[in-house]
Amino acid sequence: MLDWKWVRDNREIIITALKNRNTEFDLDELFSLDDQRRSLQQEADLLKQKRNEESKKIGFLKKEGKDTEDLMKNVQNIAEQIKIIDDKLKATEDEWKEKQLWIPNIPHETVPIGQDESCNRVVRSWGKPREFDFEPRPHWDIGEGLDILDFERGSKIAASRFTVLKGLGARLERAIMNFMLDLHTQQHGYQEIFPPFLVNSKAMTGTGQLPKFAEELYKCQDDLYLIPTAEVPVTNYHADEILPDEILPLYYTSYTACFRREAGSYGKDVRGLIRQHQFNKVELVKFVAPETSYDELEKLLANAEEVLKALQLPYRVVALCSGDLGFSSAKTYDIEVWIPSQKTYREISSCSNFEDFQARRANIRYRNKAGKIGFVHTLNGSGLAIGRTAVAILENYQQENGTVVIPDVLRPYMQGLELITPQYRVI
């Protein structure tokens, strides 16, 4: 959500921003709702003032034992008028607020302008893709060969885009998770959070998944939704709070499973682990003072990159252009890891500064040293997507005979094991 008073004074900036984002939006309707709302409130406030004054008079007169019949009738009259205006005001206000939830964030001035991902800008690359002296196989072949990934049974017990990890596959997933959490908590100063995997609609609205992206979410009963990312519970952790200045910046890291319907991506990445309805992710979330948020974004990005460096996986960092930017984000860097079988870089992390967009929706504020209250800036980024990290490891560390070398930093998490080989086969 944007600062409405600012929106009122900066129409042109919003219109340009919406265009750069390829978003259609009827702002005029919002402005007229706002006008209505303000004049109704003024009307209502005036009547309420009158009612309150007269009502007090009745109190005094009654104590003196005087007749208040006429006055009471009069106030009753005013109260009826108030009710009518208040109802109108509430309806107008509700509509005005609801409509605002559909306006995306304004891209930061450093975001490249462009229609789609072709305009994204490569910021830097790290590591050299390995030269294979054989044709690198896709991870699903490797995984099935080692009997550590079972796609067929995943579909059988759930649906397509669900996978069973087995034996060393499950162990690898757990190793990656623990390695990442240890790195972020012990080296990068993040506090670990293990949140609920179901959240209510208020939380989903707070971070911007609702109302616009309802069809992307799995909805359960009782107003609960499966989280698509830890960003939702962890950012909303401080919803409706005023944080004291001295505890900022707050750094949280959180492992969660993530659940996404992936509606509208029917043809994409149908094979393998790249696009699943359920996947694991270690997330980084920050709450910071506004003036520091772009520095904090760079640091957060560096923290995520550190994981890939430690794993010795080649990657590049891409600054998303305005047309490719997520709804709530003011600026996003994607980290893309090299996938040998596809001979391309694929997204493995997305690091964003939301500025005060989410903070406004979720009402997350802070009090500075002078005692003044303002909205914090929120940031988050994957640190990293675990499934996709496993994909990158399987493919980049594969050997011609189908085994996979375990990256050095993961070996302590796999009881010293150096190589993934077929262990045993039940069937």
Added chain:
RNA sequence: GGAGAGGUGGCUGAGUGGACGAAAGCGCUCGCCUGGAGAGCGAGUAGGCAGGUGUAGAACUUGUCUCGUGGGUUCAAAUCCCACCCUCUCCGCCA
């Protein structure tokens, strides 16, 4: 799921229809005192929305709303009624 108790400001906690955005204490801020950010003394200390003044988004000011949330009763609701949410205790169920 059943029974009971409860939800008040940064915190503790008083308040059962009218002068209550709300006692008292703690905490915090400022001032006095002091060698001293210790003790003592004094003052201040919620947020949202709308309007006005303006060194125009600093400050000041007026009104209004907010005592878990939403309705209702009443001239008037923290206070009475209804529904829901949450917390605690006991029972049931479960891991």
